[in-house]
Amino acid sequence: METILKISNLHKKFKKVHAVNNVSLEIKKGNVYGILGPNGSGKSTTLGIVLNVVNKTSGDFEWFDGSLSTHDALKKVGAIIERPNFYPYMTAEENLKLVCKIKNIPFDKVNEKLELVGLFDRKDSKFKTFSLGMKQRLAIASALLNDPEILILDEPTNGLDPQGIRQIRDLIKIIANQGTTILLASHLLDEVEKVCSHVIVLRYGVTLYQGTVDGMLANEGFFELQSDNLDALIQAISNHESVDKIEVQDGKALVYLKAPLEAGELNQYLFNKNIVLTQLLKRKTSLEEQFLKLTN
Ligand code: ADP
Ligand code: MG
Numbered sequence: 001m002e003t004i005l006k007i008s009n010l011h012k013k014f015k016k017v018h019a020v021n022n023v024s025l026e027i028k029k030g031n032v033y034g035i036l037g038p039n040g041s042g043k044s045t046t047l048g049i050v051l052n053v054v055n056k057t058s059g060d061f062e063w064f065d066g067s068l069s070t071h072d073a074l075k076k077v078g079a080i081i082e083r084p085n086f087y088p089y090m091t092a093e094e095n096l097k098l099v100c101k102i103k104n105i106p107f108d109k110v111n112e113k114l115e116l117v118g119l120f121d122r123k124d125s126k127f128k129t130f131s132l133g134m135k136q137r138l139a140i141a142s143a144l145l146n147d148p149e150i151l152i153l154d155e156p157t158n159g160l161d162p163q164g165i166r167q168i169r170d171l172i173k174i175i176a177n178q179g180t181t182i183l184l185a186s187h188l189l190d191e192v193e194k195v196c197s198h199v200i201v202l203r204y205g206v207t208l209y210q211g212t213v214d215g216m217l218a219n220e221g222f223f224e225l226q227s228d229n230l231d232a233l234i235q236a237i238s239n240h241e242s243v244d245k246i247e248v249q250d251g252k253a254l255v256y257l258k259a260p261l262e263a264g265e266l267n268q269y270l271f272n273k274n275i276v277l278t279q280l281l282k283r284k285t286s287l288e289e290q291f292l293k294l295t296n
Pocket of ligand 1: 019
């Protein structure tokens with residue numbers, strides 16, 4: 001798979017703040033990457049560095065296998081890292097045509113991209129009449145005018161209402177399905193869980209997890225068990241080799257695993273010890289719980 005961007009051991013220090021601390025990341029064509037982390041974790045700084053608006057302290061990044069200068073490589077990158085800003089008294093179409101003129105892109109891209117982001121019907125409305133969500137979608141249309149290899153978005157749904165959030169997330173998925181690689185920064189893990197295939201989790205600039213979103217979700221999980229005699233249940237299960245720890249919550253035993261264990265196998269094991277379960281539920285730890293665990 002073609003590499004779009006390779007970041008190696010990147011560092012950024014602002015005086016005492018080590019904003020980006022040894023971050024490495026390889027972005028392959030066709031995937032959707034999330035940089036996930038609480039505010040101040042170095043997401044925007046990382047994006048700023050690869051977009052040449054922030055100077056790195058050390059480390060390296062390389063666009064398109066180093067075949068182009070950063071200046072030329074960035075012509076194949078669409079990025080929105082600030083609040084969208086267009087001319088308020090010009091229409092959506094006029095604003096995009098102006099971008100085409102500046103970037104030397106044929107005008108016929110304007111309607112195509114307005115259609116894509118669901119603003120074709122509103123192309124004759126002035127920018128200032130747009131909702132924040134519409135402004136954001138216009139910014140995405142603008143960033144896509146030159147059919148970039150990769151679209152970079154920093155907190156794309158910040159400040160939007162639930163409907164606006166939904167529209168942007170759906171749009172990101174559509175753009176990804178058309179083959180555009182996406183890199184987005186977000187402090188919202190449900191956003192990353194819903195849109196991204198790959199994730200790097202940062203805290204204080206340090207990488208806490210890196211890999212597929214599925215991989216982050218895949219752990220052994222835990223069981224929720226109930227029985228008429230909870231004490232006997234806990235007693236019986238505490239010696240099982242796959243059990244990591246047991247917590248009691250609302251009259252249920254939460255049994256965390258350190259090795260794979262199927263529900264049927266567990267049921268049989270307990271039944272052989274004369275424990276009859278009244279409830280047996282196998283649960284995966286959600287990304288949210290994982291994220292909190294990682295960032296705590
Ligand atoms: P995020 O985008 O994850 O919220 P940032 O990359 O914006 O995080 O910031 C990471 C850290 O670097 C924060 O502690 C922030 O205060 C600091 N920082 C960012 N930009 C500057 C700057 N221009 N000068 C000094 N400190 C900065
Ligand atoms: Mg930021």
